Amino acid sequence: MRIAASLGRIGLVALLAVSGAVAAFATMAPAPGADPLPARTPIVEVLPIDTEDALLPAPTSYIREEQFQRGDTVPVFLSRLGIADEHLARLAKLPVLRSLRPGTHVSAVVSAEGMPLSVIFLNGRDSLVEITPDGRAAERRADFETRAVMKSSVIRSSLFAAADAAGIPDSVAMQLADVFSGDIDFHRDLRKDDRFTVVYEMHTLLGRPVRAGRVLAAEFVNQGKAYRAVHYGSSYYAPDGKNMRKAFLRSPLEFSRVTSGFGMRRHPIARAWRRHEGIDYGAPTGTRVRAVGDGVVEFAGLKGGYGKVVILRHQGQYSTLYAHLSRFAGGLRRGARVEQNDTIGFVGQTGWATGPHLHYEFHIAGKARNPFSIAMPAANPVPARDLPEFLAHAEPLVAQLDLLASVTTLARAE
Numbered sequence: 580m581r582i583a584a585s586l587g588r589i590g591l592v593a594l595l596a597v598s599g600a601v602a603a604f605a606t607m608a609p610a611p612g613a614d615p616l617p618a619r620t621p622i623v624e625v626l627p628i629d630t631e632d633a634l635l636p637a638p639t640s641y642i643r644e645e646q647f648q649r650g651d652t653v654p655v656f657l658s659r660l661g662i663a664d665e666h667l668a669r670l671a672k673l674p675v676l677r678s679l680r681p682g683t684h685v686s687a688v689v690s691a692e693g694m695p696l697s698v699i700f701l702n703g704r705d706s707l708v709e710i711t712p713d714g715r716a717a718e719r720r721a722d723f724e725t726r727a728v729m730k731s732s733v734i735r736s737s738l739f740a741a742a743d744a745a746g747i748p749d750s751v752a753m754q755l756a757d758v759f760s761g762d763i764d765f766h767r768d769l770r771k772d773d774r775f776t777v778v779y780e781m782h783t784l785l786g787r788p789v790r791a792g793r794v795l796a797a798e799f800v801n802q803g804k805a806y807r808a809v810h811y812g813s814s815y816y817a818p819d820g821k822n823m824r825k826a827f828l829r830s831p832l833e834f835s836r837v838t839s840g841f842g843m844r845r846h847p848i849a850r851a852w853r854r855h856e857g858i859d860y861g862a863p864t865g866t867r868v869r870a871v872g873d874g875v876v877e878f879a880g881l882k883g884g885y886g887k888v889v890i891l892r893h894q895g896q897y898s899t900l901y902a903h904l905s906r907f908a909g910g911l912r913r914g915a916r917v918e919q920n921d922t923i924g925f926v927g928q929t930g931w932a933t934g935p936h937l938h939y940e941f942h943i944a945g946k947a948r949n950p951f952s953i954a955m956p957a958a959n960p961v962p963a964r965d966l967p968e969f970l971a972h973a974e975p976l977v978a979q980l981d982l983l984a985s986v987t988t989l990a991r992a993e
């Protein structure tokens with residue numbers, strides 16, 4: 580409790596002598612001889628009090644902080660900040676205050692008489708807005724401080740529920756799922772009692788968390804098997820430097836259902852049994868089709884029953900084919916380089932297709948293979964020349980994961 584620590588009892592008594600401050604501290608009036616109760620309303624700090632001085636001057640201003648709530652009107656909110664009635668109408672007209680959104684924390688320095696000396700809050704564009712006593716609003720860049728936060732949770736129903744339970748932001752849970760998506764299928768593989776630990780950035784302003792940043796390191800224990808990842812450069816690597824990302828995505832569509840698998844089937848148009856050399860994904864016309872791996876466009880054009888088709892050549896012996904497209908992505912032509920997850924075209928039903936779907940083929944050394952039944956190679960590891968630097972970077976993060984892993988194991992054993 581910052582207030583109690585920095586103020587002491589003398590400061591409190593002095594404050595209570597000031598009529599304007601009594602309301603603000605109504606919840607923490609000290610009983611005689613007792614320590615002051617902690618404030619229930621979020622009061623940040625009181626200015627300026629010198630506790631060394633026996634004869635304390637009455638404070639002339641104090642800081643209050645409130646969160647703009649759904650249903651708040653600007654005048655009601657400003658009066659909750661301790662601003663006196665005669666200033667409300669004038670301030671409430673300021674456009675910058677009219678654009679306050681629910682959830683925004685606002686700090687105000689208010690004189691003992693209820694005169695606003697400054698009103699400060701963070702706007703949606705990450706600028707600090709300060710309203711000065713003359714009613715002008717100045718905007719300046721907010722200087723965030725970034726801290727590393729470490730949290731753990733156990734899966735009871737879903738990843739997001741587990742994250743919520745530990746106070747981990749959704750954006751972090753989403754990154755977590757992405758980091759481990761090469762090894763864990765979060766739709767099918769997750770089990771009750773799976774657990775995870777995550778170290779992530781939290782951007783703070785004036786000591787308060789504002790928003791989460793990147794995941795720096797994480798461990799996920801899925802069905803008893805532990806996976807660890809450390810952020811380095813623009814990728815995530817296992818502590819030994821192997822890339823967490825696979826060289827190929829599981830699917831060329833983000834959200835999809837397989838309508839026809841790999842293997843023998845009766846061809847719907849040729850009406851003959853033939854080997855289906857790919858995977859069909861049912862999806863509406865116009866759905867984005869992405870390159871499953873880094874590569875070069877070998878073909879983009881019309882090809883018989885395939886209709887509009889893209890063929891990509893990847894590292895080693897791999898190539899992929901995407902057929903029945905309605906159109907190609909802009910700039911896509913033979914020889915163009917594409918990166919994993921780049922859009923290459925859009926689902927359609929050109930060529931021999933009974934409805935809009937994507938026909939996808941995965942080739943190794945020119946032979947069609949079932950992408951679901953082969954072990955996908957990992958993307959490139961940390962380059963050999965960077966490995967010492969990576970290991971030095973990873974070591975303290977891994978040590979933290981070790982520490983928390985042992986703590987959670989102990990806690991579970993009890």
Ligand SMILES: [Zn+2]
Pocket residue numbers: 839855857858859937938939
């Ligand atoms: Zn097909």
